[in-house]
Each structure stands twice: as C-alpha cells, then as structure tokens.
Amino acid sequence: MNLSIITNKINVFGEQRKIVLSGINFESKNKKAANSTNPKFNGEKGNDGRAGNSSGNIALLTKEFYNESNLRIELNGGNGEDGEEGGNGCDGNDGYGVSESDINNLIISYKSLYWSGFNHFNSYSPSSNWTLTESDSKASDFVFRKYKDEHGRKMTYSYARDKGVIYSTYDLFFIIEGSNGCCGSAGGVNGVGGEGGYRGTSIIENPETGETFKLSVIRNAGAFGNDGKIGKSGKSGNNGNDLALIDRSQGKNSSKFYEGDSDHKLSWDYVYEAETKSRLNGYRRYIEKKSACFIKFGSGERTNTMERETEKATETTSYRTSHSKAVAKASILxxxxxxxxxxxxxxxxxxxxxxxxxxxxxxxxxxxxxxxxxxxxxxxxxxxxxxxxxxxxxxxxxxxxxxxxxxxxxxxxxxxxxxxxxxxxxxxxxxxxxxxxxxxxxxxxxxxxxxxxxxxxxxxxxxxxxxxxxxxxxxxxxxxxxxxxxxxxxxxxxxxxxxxxxxxxxxxxxxxxxxxxxxx
Known part of the structure; x- marks a missing residue:
C-alpha cells in the first residue's frame, strides 16, 4: 500500500509515532514435496518460495512539519518464503533370483547323459515364459541355447560330447542368471527461496521550496528465503543370485553339482582340460575352435553390494519462477x-x-x-x-x-x-x-x-x-x-x-x- 499526504501542516502528537508500510514477512518453515512411490519416477520438485511483499511508498508534502523527530517511518521489504525440499526418490526393486527347486523344475529330465542320446537333449524346450534368444547345434556333438524370461533372468543350456579315443564323455551345464535390481529414482529438485521484497521510497518535502524534512526512515530490502534441499535418491535394488547345475556322464571325474548360493552371483572362466568342476562347452570347441573350452564356475560378488549410482538431481540456486520474484509497489508520481x-x-x-x-x-x-x-x-x-x-x-x-x-x-x-x-x-x-x-x-x-x-x-x-x-x-x-x-x-x-x-x-x-x- 502506498500512502500520500498533501497538506499545509503536519503535527506529530505524542512521544513516538510510527507509520509502517513494510511488506509482510514469510516465516521460516521446512516444507517437503511428495516422495516418489515408483522407481520409474523421481521425487516431486519442491515449490519455489513466494517472494516477500514489497514495502509501500510514502509521500508527505507539506509546508510545515512539527515534531517530526517523534515520527518513525518503516519501509522494509518482507522476507521471502523458504523453498521446499524436493521429494525423496523411490527405492529400486530387487532383481529376481533362482533357487535349486527352480533349476530342478526347469532342467531336462534324463536318466543318463550317455544312454539318453543326442535327440533327447536336442528336443529340450523350457516352459512358455522363457523366450529363445540364441541357438546352435551339431548332430551328435553339441546343443547350445540361451533363453530369457519375463523377469529378465537368463538361462544357458549346454549339452556336448567330448570325443575320446576309446569312448566319449557327455557334459551338461545349466545356468540361470538372476536379473539385476533396478536403480532407485532420483530425489526431486529443490525449490529456491523467494526473493526479498523491495524496500519503499519516501518523499518528504515542502513542494514549494523543495526543502526536505529530517525524519527517521527505516528502509531495508527483505531477506531472500532459504533454498530447499534436493530430495534423497532411492536405493538401488539387490541383484538376483545365479545358480548352475553341472553333470558328466562317466569316468573318474563324473559327478553332478550345484554351483552358487542365494547371496552371490556366479563367475566363470574357461580352462583347457576336463576337471572335477569343469564342463565342456561344445559351441566354443566345435564352432569357435577354442582350445580353452571347458567352463569352470566360481563365486562372484554379493548380490546386495552391487554399486549402481542413482542419478542425483541438480541443486537449483538461481532460477526462479515468476511467483518467487519480488514486485515493487507502483511509484508515487x-x-x-x-x-x-x-x-x-x-x-x-x-x-x-x-x-x-x-x-x-x-x-x-x-x-x-x-x-x-x-x-x-x-x-x-x-x-x-x-x-x-x-x-x-x-x-x-x-x-x-x-x-x-x-x-x-x-x-x-x-x-x-x-x-x-x-x-x-x-x-x-x-x-x-x-x-x-x-x-x-x-x-x-x-x-x-x-x-x-x-x-x-x-x-x-x-x-x-x-x-x-x-x-x-x-x-x-x-x-x-x-x-x-x-x-x-x-x-x-x-x-x-x-x-x-x-x-x-x-x-x-x-x-x-x-x-x-x-x-x-
């Protein structure tokens, strides 16, 4: 509000009087935007604080001013409102793992790797939720296929013959890799504090002579509101574990094992010879012609320690929406x-x-x-x-x-x-x-x-x-x-x-x- 007084005389009665045209302050409050409930969506952006109200202006035009020292005029801008804190992101979903029962339900049924024959293993097809992504085979020598299910898990199915001078050995390995957990969503962008209101202007003079009167006039710009904090990002979900089943038909190294556990991923490498826990990969030997063609499994990283950085919101410190920018009161002409x-x-x-x-x-x-x-x-x-x-x-x-x-x-x-x-x-x-x-x-x-x-x-x-x-x-x-x-x-x-x-x-x-x- 502006105040204009034009008169012949102004007399201040009493000891101390005040004219207050200062803008209204916003109290400092911590507000937070809504948190995300879906890892696909970030936390809500915090609202920018509203601008403090600007002070009004005053014009006192008079020929005579009595007891002006008893009048105090306050023309301070109001403090801006604090910006909201961004909403927190949502934690990512855990990946899908695998258990021994899952493998037992999926693995091909057989009595003997040796006597069941190539055609039996070549006819393998898992349940309908598994989609074939890669397939290769060579009659009597190997079958190699890869599948993927609706949860992102991957399956590798391998049956291969290791030809010997006197007899052949048949190896089988069956791997299910758990899907990775997804990253949490980022926290919401913070709101910036509203601008402080503009201080007012004062014109206190005799318009005939231009003489000014000395009064106590307090004019301070309002303080900017504090910027909010960016929301916390959600945690990444745990990865699903890996398991493998390996088998060999005969010989002193023939045995059936489960590789892996519920808390780890699998790691593997290829060696040159058959070992107790290595199995032939027919695709590498017969198609890729690799000498190191026996897969050997080991324990990998823990499923709950995979580091996947969730994207963090960039803190906003300068850009302001229109309602957070101060607007000065109209000047008195x-x-x-x-x-x-x-x-x-x-x-x-x-x-x-x-x-x-x-x-x-x-x-x-x-x-x-x-x-x-x-x-x-x-x-x-x-x-x-x-x-x-x-x-x-x-x-x-x-x-x-x-x-x-x-x-x-x-x-x-x-x-x-x-x-x-x-x-x-x-x-x-x-x-x-x-x-x-x-x-x-x-x-x-x-x-x-x-x-x-x-x-x-x-x-x-x-x-x-x-x-x-x-x-x-x-x-x-x-x-x-x-x-x-x-x-x-x-x-x-x-x-x-x-x-x-x-x-x-x-x-x-x-x-x-x-x-x-x-x-x-």
Missing amino acids: IDELITESTEIFGQENAFLDDACKDATEKFEDEDEAEETEEAEETVNEEVVILRQKENIQKLSKFITNNDKGKRTKFEPEEFVTHILKDFGRGTECGKVAQFMFDLFTIELNPEQMKAITLQILFQRYRFREAMQDSFKQILVAALQQRINDGKTFDEIKEFLKDFEWRCSKKIKTSKLPKMFERCR
Whole structure:
C-alpha cells in the first residue's frame, strides 16, 4: 500500500509515532514435496518460495512539519518464503533370483547323459515364459541355447560330447542368471527461496521550496528465503543370485553339482582340460575352435553390494519462477499527486491559498501607514532581485548570431496564454527550462500569476528533477545556444543555485499589490 499526504501542516502528537508500510514477512518453515512411490519416477520438485511483499511508498508534502523527530517511518521489504525440499526418490526393486527347486523344475529330465542320446537333449524346450534368444547345434556333438524370461533372468543350456579315443564323455551345464535390481529414482529438485521484497521510497518535502524534512526512515530490502534441499535418491535394488547345475556322464571325474548360493552371483572362466568342476562347452570347441573350452564356475560378488549410482538431481540456486520474484509497489508520481489534489480541493493551489490568507491577516493587524511603506519597499526590492540579470558571455564561437533563432518575447497576457495552452505533463525538458527562465523576466500581475500557479508548481518540480541530471543540463544549454540571448551552461548552473528561493519570492511578490489594495 502506498500512502500520500498533501497538506499545509503536519503535527506529530505524542512521544513516538510510527507509520509502517513494510511488506509482510514469510516465516521460516521446512516444507517437503511428495516422495516418489515408483522407481520409474523421481521425487516431486519442491515449490519455489513466494517472494516477500514489497514495502509501500510514502509521500508527505507539506509546508510545515512539527515534531517530526517523534515520527518513525518503516519501509522494509518482507522476507521471502523458504523453498521446499524436493521429494525423496523411490527405492529400486530387487532383481529376481533362482533357487535349486527352480533349476530342478526347469532342467531336462534324463536318466543318463550317455544312454539318453543326442535327440533327447536336442528336443529340450523350457516352459512358455522363457523366450529363445540364441541357438546352435551339431548332430551328435553339441546343443547350445540361451533363453530369457519375463523377469529378465537368463538361462544357458549346454549339452556336448567330448570325443575320446576309446569312448566319449557327455557334459551338461545349466545356468540361470538372476536379473539385476533396478536403480532407485532420483530425489526431486529443490525449490529456491523467494526473493526479498523491495524496500519503499519516501518523499518528504515542502513542494514549494523543495526543502526536505529530517525524519527517521527505516528502509531495508527483505531477506531472500532459504533454498530447499534436493530430495534423497532411492536405493538401488539387490541383484538376483545365479545358480548352475553341472553333470558328466562317466569316468573318474563324473559327478553332478550345484554351483552358487542365494547371496552371490556366479563367475566363470574357461580352462583347457576336463576337471572335477569343469564342463565342456561344445559351441566354443566345435564352432569357435577354442582350445580353452571347458567352463569352470566360481563365486562372484554379493548380490546386495552391487554399486549402481542413482542419478542425483541438480541443486537449483538461481532460477526462479515468476511467483518467487519480488514486485515493487507502483511509484508515487508527485506531479500527478499535485494535480489530483488540486482537482479535489479546487483550482487554486492549497498551499498558495493559505499563504495569501496568512499574509493578509498579518498585514491587517499592523499599522496601516507603516505597513504600506514597508510593503512598497519590499516590492521594489523583490522586483530588483527577480529582474536582475548578470552580464554573461555568449558561446558565439559555436553558433554565430546570424545562425541563431530569435527568442519569442511575450507580453504578460501572451505568456499566460502560451503556458496554459502549450504546457502539460508531456512538455519537453527544453521548453520547461525556457518557461522557468522567462518567468523571471516577465512582469505578471496577481491575476496572471494565479492563472498559472498550478503550472508553476508542476513544471518547477519537473525542472528541478531534470536539472539534477548533468546530461540534461548540457542538453538545455545546447538548445539555448540556438537562440539569441540564450543561457550558457555556466549561466544555467548559476541560475539553479538560487532557483527555489527566487521562485518562492516571485510567487509572494506577485501577491503584494493585491494586499496593498486591501490595506487602503
């Protein structure tokens, strides 16, 4: 909320008073977005904190301010809201393992590797949930196949003949590899803290003179909310274990074994000769022609120690959604404020009305003869001051007099008509400056001054604000060089030194003749 007060007098009653236009703070709270319940989806993103409310602005325009030290104005921006913590990711599912009963239910039924014959082992086909992915064979020598089920488990089925000089030996190995556990899903991205609200602005001055009043004004920007933390990622699921069954038909090394356990994966390698726990891989011997063609199993890694990094969310620290960005309150436009107050309280400016009234009452209370004499002296003195013009040097080396345009010289009535007709809010800076220069070179009677009082106040404020910018001073000086008797840059700077004082004197001086009439 903005607060604007335009009045003649402000008096602060009591010891200490406060005007608080500060924005509302958000309390620091830990909030968390929803956790994921499915390893395919990450935790929910934390919401960004809302921006702190910006402070309102204040404008106090008054001629007189009493007990201003007893007034404290607070224009602090509100603190931003903390960003939410991202939701946690979901733990990954465990992989599917295998047991000895699974192997016994899947393995081909046979009484003897030797006597059952090649055709029997070549006709093997597991249950329908297993899909064939690889197959090769050679009559009487080997059968080699691979399968995969709906859980991702893999099966390897191998039957092979190891030809000897006197007799042949038949080897079989049957492996089921458990499927891997899936990774957990990542935690949700954190929300960033909302921006702190903007601090307010204050304009506390006498609009006639530009005098500022010294008050205690506290203006601090709001603190940013804390960024939330990223959500924790879910744990990866355990891998399924591996098991194998191996068998050999005859000989001193013939035996049937289960390889592996419920807590480990299998590892294997290939050796050159038949050993107690090695079995022939017919595909490697007869197709790939490998010398090391006997598979031998060992214990692999534990199923619950497989390291699979779950992707972590990237912490957000800078990007903010629109609702977390602070928005400043609309500025108070002094020219519009003066215009609006004038429209509300009448065509005459509120400040000038009371000034005339106060001055009239003061003169009426004094001795009539003495009052008239002093007033006449004051008029003569003020006219001399206001019409005084210093000797200045023109910048003729830049623009010759022949090239310069003529400056319009107005009669008082023409000047008033020109100001009322051609001046407004959008008037260019150069024209406003010329208005101020001409104001002190043209004699105006009280009625004429009254007609343009609003424009004087309005354009004087604009002129004062514009001339605080050195670039605009140079711009006005450049425009003045284009006309005869235009002011130089140094003359403009000198003009600005006592501009407010001269302007106030001009307004007061124009009222004195009317006061003389009341005193006669």
